[in-house]
Amino acid sequence: MLDSLQAKVVTRSTKTGMPPETSSVWPVKVPKYLQDTYWWAYVHPKAIAFWDRQWLINLILFGNFKRLRNAALSALGENLPGRTLQIACVYGDFSVKLAQSISPGGSLDVVDVVPGQLENLKRKLPAEVPVRTLQRDSISLQFADASYDQVILFFLLHEQPDSVRRQTLSEAIRVLKPGGKLMIVDYHRPALLHPLRTFLRLILLWLEPFALDIWRNEVISWFPADFQPSEFRKDTFFGRMYQRITIRR
Numbered sequence: 742m743l744d745s746l747q748a749k750v751v752t753r754s755t756k757t758g759m760p761p762e763t764s765s766v767w768p769v770k771v772p773k774y775l776q777d778t779y780w781w782a783y784v785h786p787k788a789i790a791f792w793d794r795q796w797l798i799n800l801i802l803f804g805n806f807k808r809l810r811n812a813a814l815s816a817l818g819e820n821l822p823g824r825t826l827q828i829a830c831v832y833g834d835f836s837v838k839l840a841q842s843i844s845p846g847g848s849l850d851v852v853d854v855v856p857g858q859l860e861n862l863k864r865k866l867p868a869e870v871p872v873r874t875l876q877r878d879s880i881s882l883q884f885a886d887a888s889y890d891q892v893i894l895f896f897l898l899h900e901q902p903d904s905v906r907r908q909t910l911s912e913a914i915r916v917l918k919p920g921g922k923l924m925i926v927d928y929h930r931p932a933l934l935h936p937l938r939t940f941l942r943l944i945l946l947w948l949e950p951f952a953l954d955i956w957r958n959e960v961i962s963w964f965p966a967d968f969q970p971s972e973f974r975k976d977t978f979f980g981r982m983y984q985r986i987t988i989r990r
Contacts (some may be wrong), residue, residue: 767883769876771854774902778950789861798833803937805979810835812978813895813926816987820844823890827851828879828913829897830858839893840870850889852877880908887918894925898960899945899952906954907963914968917990929977929984930956941982960986 771784781788792798799806810833822844827836830853843849848871853859859874866872877883879897892913898906917923928945931938945952961973972989 769854769878772878772905774905775854775900779900782948783858784855786857789857793832793861795833803979803982805983806833808978809926809983809985810838810895812976812985813893813924814838814842816985817842817891817893817922817924821849821891822847823918824888825849825891825893826884826889826916827893827895828882828909829853829894830855830862831895834865835895836862836872837865837867840866840872843871847871848873850875852879852882854878880905880912882912882916884916886915887921889916890918890921892917892921892923894923894927896927898925898963899928899949899955902951903954903963906951910960910963911965914965914990919990920971921990923986923988923990925960925984925986925988927960927984928952928955929981931982932980935980935982937980937982960984
């Protein structure tokens with residue numbers, strides 16, 4: 742059934758004043774790698790219900806969820822004007838807090854390829870927030886070029902195969918306005934003597950087959966070869982286990 746679902750736009754509130762999506766969209770399928778590798782974490786309805794617990798996500802991140810969430814939000818700014826795009830849903834309250842940062846007249850679009858993830862997010866959002874949830878694939882967002890002021894990828898890249906990761910970043914840059922900000926938070930290779938380094942590596946090898954790519958390579962290496970950011974900054978957290986990358990187009 743998932744493979745036959747067509748792309749659709751779901752507006753969280755009709756009172757936000759946001760225009761409806763007018764561009765034509767084509768059918769969106771849940772990618773095979775996601776269905777095969779992460780059905781237990783992101784696709785099956787019971788998996789979504791089980792994993793979306795604030796304390797559990799914080800445990801998985803070794804107590805760092807709030808710190809990383811706040812690091813992303815603080816780098817974006819307390820008041821986000823214009824259009825903001827979050828690529829892929831996030832367990833926990835990240836999107837709720839992000840929505841609270843949207844300035845009057847601004848908007849937030851959250852896209853995900855799994856319909857169940859979007860439905861789950863809608864249940865968490867307050868009734869009156871300037872947020873739309875849309876079913877889109879990160880490698881083909883189907884938005885106009887240079888249409889967003891801010892784009893956020895929060896713990897998405899480590900879940901993707903190399904080719905998908907490249908296409909996702911290419912799309913993120915394509916839809917970002919000149920001067921706009923791209924925010925990435927994800928894993929990073931921990932310091933050599935980090936006490937959790939070996940444990941985390943084993944967990945990632947077992948459950949996250951693409952994640953160690955983030956240990957071996959800098960995220961900038963997956964961007965288009967001709968992309969020249971006007972600003973680039975990388976900060977690491979918790980003994981270099983996590984990274985926050987801020988890019989200005």
